[in-house]
Amino acid sequence: MSTLVAPKKEAADSLDNYKNLNDNNKVYQTKELNLWYGSNHALKQINLDIYENEVTAIIGPSGCGKSTYIKALNRMIEMVPSVKTSGEIQYRGRNIFDKRYGVEELRTKVGMVFQKPNPFPKSIYENVVYGPRIHGIRDKKVLNQIVEKSLKGAALWDEVKDRLQDNAYGLSGGQQQRLCIARCLAIEPDVILMDEPTSALDPISTLKVEELVQVLKKEYSIIIVTHNMQQAARISDRTAFFLNGEVVEFAETDKIFSNPTDKRTEDYITGRFG
Amino acid sequence: MKLINHDQVLKKMSPRKWKNSVFKGLFMLATAFALVVLAILLYRIITQGIGYLDWQFLQSLPSRDPEQAGIKTALIGTIWLMGVVAPVTLILGVGTAIYLEEYASKNKFTSLIQINISNLAGVPSIVFGLLGLTVFVRALTLGTSVLAAGLTMSLLVLPIIIVASQEAIRSVPMELREASFGMGANKWQTIVRVVMPAALPGILTGAILALSRAIGETAPLVVLGLPLFLAFLPQSVFDMFTVLPMQIYNWTSRPQEEFHAVAAGGIIVLLVMLIVMNSIAVLIRNKFQKRY
Numbered sequence: 001m002s003t004l005v006a007p008k009k010e011a012a013d014s015l016d017n018y019k020n021l022n023d024n025n026k027v028y029q030t031k032e033l034n035l036w037y038g039s040n041h042a043l044k045q046i047n048l049d050i051y052e053n054e055v056t057a058i059i060g061p062s063g064c065g066k067s068t069y070i071k072a073l074n075r076m077i078e079m080v081p082s083v084k085t086s087g088e089i090q091y092r093g094r095n096i097f098d099k100r101y102g103v104e105e106l107r108t109k110v111g112m113v114f115q116k117p118n119p120f121p122k123s124i125y126e127n128v129v130y131g132p133r134i135h136g137i138r139d140k141k142v143l144n145q146i147v148e149k150s151l152k153g154a155a156l157w158d159e160v161k162d163r164l165q166d167n168a169y170g171l172s173g174g175q176q177q178r179l180c181i182a183r184c185l186a187i188e189p190d191v192i193l194m195d196e197p198t199s200a201l202d203p204i205s206t207l208k209v210e211e212l213v214q215v216l217k218k219e220y221s222i223i224i225v226t227h228n229m230q231q232a233a234r235i236s237d238r239t240a241f242f243l244n245g246e247v248v249e250f251a252e253t254d255k256i257f258s259n260p261t262d263k264r265t266e267d268y269i270t271g272r273f274g
Numbered sequence: 275m276k277l278i279n280h281d282q283v284l285k286k287m288s289p290r291k292w293k294n295s296v297f298k299g300l301f302m303l304a305t306a307f308a309l310v311v312l313a314i315l316l317y318r319i320i321t322q323g324i325g326y327l328d329w330q331f332l333q334s335l336p337s338r339d340p341e342q343a344g345i346k347t348a349l350i351g352t353i354w355l356m357g358v359v360a361p362v363t364l365i366l367g368v369g370t371a372i373y374l375e376e377y378a379s380k381n382k383f384t385s386l387i388q389i390n391i392s393n394l395a396g397v398p399s400i401v402f403g404l405l406g407l408t409v410f411v412r413a414l415t416l417g418t419s420v421l422a423a424g425l426t427m428s429l430l431v432l433p434i435i436i437v438a439s440q441e442a443i444r445s446v447p448m449e450l451r452e453a454s455f456g457m458g459a460n461k462w463q464t465i466v467r468v469v470m471p472a473a474l475p476g477i478l479t480g481a482i483l484a485l486s487r488a489i490g491e492t493a494p495l496v497v498l499g500l501p502l503f504l505a506f507l508p509q510s511v512f513d514m515f516t517v518l519p520m521q522i523y524n525w526t527s528r529p530q531e532e533f534h535a536v537a538a539g540g541i542i543v544l545l546v547m548l549i550v551m552n553s554i555a556v557l558i559r560n561k562f563q564k565r566y
Binding site: 112114118119133134135183 | 456
């Protein structure tokens with residue numbers, strides 16, 4: 001556990017440097033985002049920036065809009081009928097709600113890992129090459145390389161390299177979730193969205209995924225929604241606290257957990273509600 | 275203070291158990307009734323018809339002489355009919371199901387379509403016969419051809435295959451679609467690569483059940499005016515033909531006792547065909563059934 005906390009301290013120190021940097025380091029800039037499910041105002045005036053090669057945790061009680069927000073980042077939220085939005089989410093400087101911005105294009109850059117492991121009922125190999133195949137890669141050699149690289153990236157290669165043709169449903173829950181991460185890495189995204197990726201996993205599998213996140217952030221920018229405040233404290237560089245569809249506080253994780261500005265944040269992280 | 279008196283509860287225990295076994299018996303009786311009727315039916319048909327059932331019976335044309343009468347025209351006619359019904363219903367039915375489940379937005383219009391499809395499944399088959407007579411036989415002047423009958427039968431079983439396919443598509447977990455969309459797949463890619471493979475067993479099961487229904491139906495074909503006696507085979511979809519149930523109906527309506535036995539032989543052929551098809555449906559379902 002201590003190894004997990006240590007690098008975070010360094011990250012916190014280097015955060016001061018980030019303050020001088022310009023918008024190039026921002027992967028996402030959310031500007032006055034509002035979102036409604038029908039008449040239910042689910043996100044209110046969200047302003048939030050996501051930084052490159054960092055882990056940004058989103059915490060908050062159930063129904064606070066944290067899942068809605070992360071699903072807005074790759075426009076997955078549009079699968080729900082009757083969703084309306086106002087405001088902007090800029091990904092690398094472009095508004096993703098722009099009509100000319102193809103949603104498929106966005107999602108090749110922004111991968112997602114879901115709450116429940118959701119591998120396809122196909123072989124391990126087929127699961128990983130799904131994304132590349134979708135995007136027209138047919139060369140067997142390239143696909144094989146992608147499979148190895150992605151599974152290694154998701155720390156699953158050693159466990160499955162001898163049974164790539166086996167059905168993914170034969171894997172344990174934790175392995176399935178890492179397979180889903182590998183599947184996501186296979187499209188070589190820029191950002192990885194994780195919607196409570198460990199809530200269906202046992203503690204050991206959870207630890208593995210957390211360790212993986214620490215490694216992955218060197219190459220990717222990661223946004224993780226979590227119910228587990230210790231998890232947010234362990235793995236993230238910045239934390240956003242959502243409550244009733246609003247961002248109550250957004251700051252470096254250390255600051256949020258040691259010295260929160262807002263009374264409601266303090267109440268939440270000390271377990272007084274939620 | 276205790277609110278439940280356990281002595282009282284124990285006293286009432288035996289009438290409760292008795293009631294339970296009475297109802298168990300009643301439900302068993304209900305099941306047995308259906309089974310007994312089926313068994314009697316099968317026994318009568320098999321004892322009557324088995325004598326006529328041989329290779330020659332399958333290969334002979336119908337005849338006025340019961341000893342010579344065969345089922346060839348009807349058997350080949352049924353296969354021709356399936357040749358039209360299977361592709362038409364699969365393409366139209368699965369297409370409709372995909373559109374309704376994956377593409378159509380849920381509004382009043384689509385729910386109206388949905389209600390109508392479900393209602394069509396309950397429309398008496400003879401009504402479809404009248405429709406077929408008006409549209410295909412007369413308006414499109416297809417006559418009592420394989421094509422006209424095939425299209426009529428397709429309309430009859432379309433609701434079955436649409437509803438079955440819709441259920442199969444709906445049972446594919448949303449998470450799998452999300453996974454696909456999340457990697458930048460579009461709707462068509464998701465349907466072809468994720469939804470259809472997962473829904474295929476359900477769709478095939480529905481298709482085979484629909485075809486079984488089409489094989490056994492007689493009423494709409496009577497309305498279309500299919501011949502009861504035909505001594506030649508169809509050469510194309512525009513030719514006249516007859517099918518197994520029509521042939522059986524013809525034989526049973528003859529006065530000679532021998533023909534009733536021939537009819538029983540025909541029924542056995544029809545039943546074997548249905549059992550084989552239903553078994554295939556079950557096999558497909560078991561083989562491809564996946565847990566999510």
